[in-house]
Amino acid sequence: MIEIKNLTKKFGKAVSLNNVSVNFNKNDHIALMGANGAGKTTLIRLMLGYYHPNDGQVLINGLDPINNRIDVLKNISFVPQLPPPISLNLDDLLSYIEKSSDTKREDIFYYAKEMELDLQGNMNKSFFKLSGGMKQKLLIAISLAKKSDIMIFDEPTANLDPKARDNFYRLLKEIRTEKVMLFVTHRLDEVESLVNRQIYMDLGEIVSDEKI
Amino acid sequence: MKNLLLIAYLDLKESLRAKWFLIYSLVFGGLIALFFIAGITESQVMGFSGLSRLLLMYIQITIVILPIFILITTVRSISGDRDNHTLEYMLSFPISLSQYYWGKIIGRFVTVFLPVFLAMVIAVIFGAMKGAEVPWSLFLLYAGLLFALTSSFLGIAFLVSSIVRSSEMGLGVAFFVWIFLLSFLDIALISLMMQNRINDGVIIAIALINPMEVFRVAAISLFDPELTVMGPVAFYILDMMSQLKFVLFSILYPTVLGLLFAFIGYNIFRKKDLV
């Protein structure tokens, strides 16, 4: 589903990703690990078409994520490393998501409930006024409701309490078949039961890639 | 199209709730209120009717402060979204970059244009109620000028946002652009003129590349069809074109300029790393 070939990304002279090649296929549930600054987020941003690679290419279902942005992103759910301080209120944020990506509001509500997040009482609040954990819960609920074939989570559980983490992993187990799931994590023990492939990165390269 | 309007609508809603918008509306509304309180409509100076005089003062102040308002708030919001990763999240949904960019521009245009325009409309209604004669041709010209002013500086603001990497940098550049167009350019041209080495006509033509200068001249052009207040400058301008042509130019040129900047900004936005 995802083909990455000889991908290199530099910022100025600093090489953040150095000639990385890797494929992710259906039913790959991957823990992506590595020290801070190893290039994990950079790899994800290239998959989402945010960065122009210096060399090599990314293909998602055969499509380039920059030139075929819309078709590629229809199929991807993404939860970023830190919830951004979006100033839209929840109602508007959900409208944006519904209209831009055919996600159903009732599905977002369903998953929010599963994540024990009270949405209804907060619809007129700005997103950035939610607590850190609530923001993350909502972004997770949105990513699940979007029902994509590719799910990318860049350390999504940093602000979640243990119960919320359990809920999150339980929901992922329910929907993971036939999908590519990519978790960036620093704590393998947490996602161990969920993943079947472990990739380590260091200094912009993949240093190990094992299927379990 | 659906997404374009969605982005515009959401940007509009976001602005309406933002503090800068409140201050912005208060400044322009307050300006008009102040003029009325000061009794400008009642005075008869230089033979202008009261309402015309009020509109002239309003437009002259607006020409100076509207650009900096547009530049600062727009650059702050657009590059701020990038700095704090809001853009990264919003663009992870399947929306095209052109819809996002142009949607933002439309949303911004409405938020910026409507308050300054409505303040003027209120002035006219209020003035008419007090029995002043409404100078319609002036009102139309100024509406056009406000439209052109908004377009040109919005275009510059989006271009700056596309080029700079951080909102701090953007604010610096925005402020510089404003000060440059507002006075440095004039000072430079005046000193050139005094050195008498370059033909005055050329210098004036260069001055008229600056949209801020165009607005300044256009704003008084209806009061003074021969542009006598402008001294020798008027001679050259009217030599180049008739008064009607100049009025049209003063609206069309900045609007087109704004669109051009916006297009360049879009191309940079599309071709650079997004976050």
Ligand SMILES: Nc1ncnc2c1ncn2[C@@H]1O[C@H](COP(=O)(O)OP(=O)(O)OP(=O)(O)O)[C@@H](O)[C@H]1O
């Ligand atoms: N936009 C950017 N401009 C300049 N350098 C960048 C940019 N993004 C990332 N880098 C650099 O690229 C390298 C890899 O960064 P990246 O964010 O991919 O690391 P990471 O593996 O996600 O780390 P972490 O675990 O801390 O999130 C770092 O050295 C970082 O400084």
Ligand SMILES: [Mg+2]
């Ligand atoms: Mg990271």
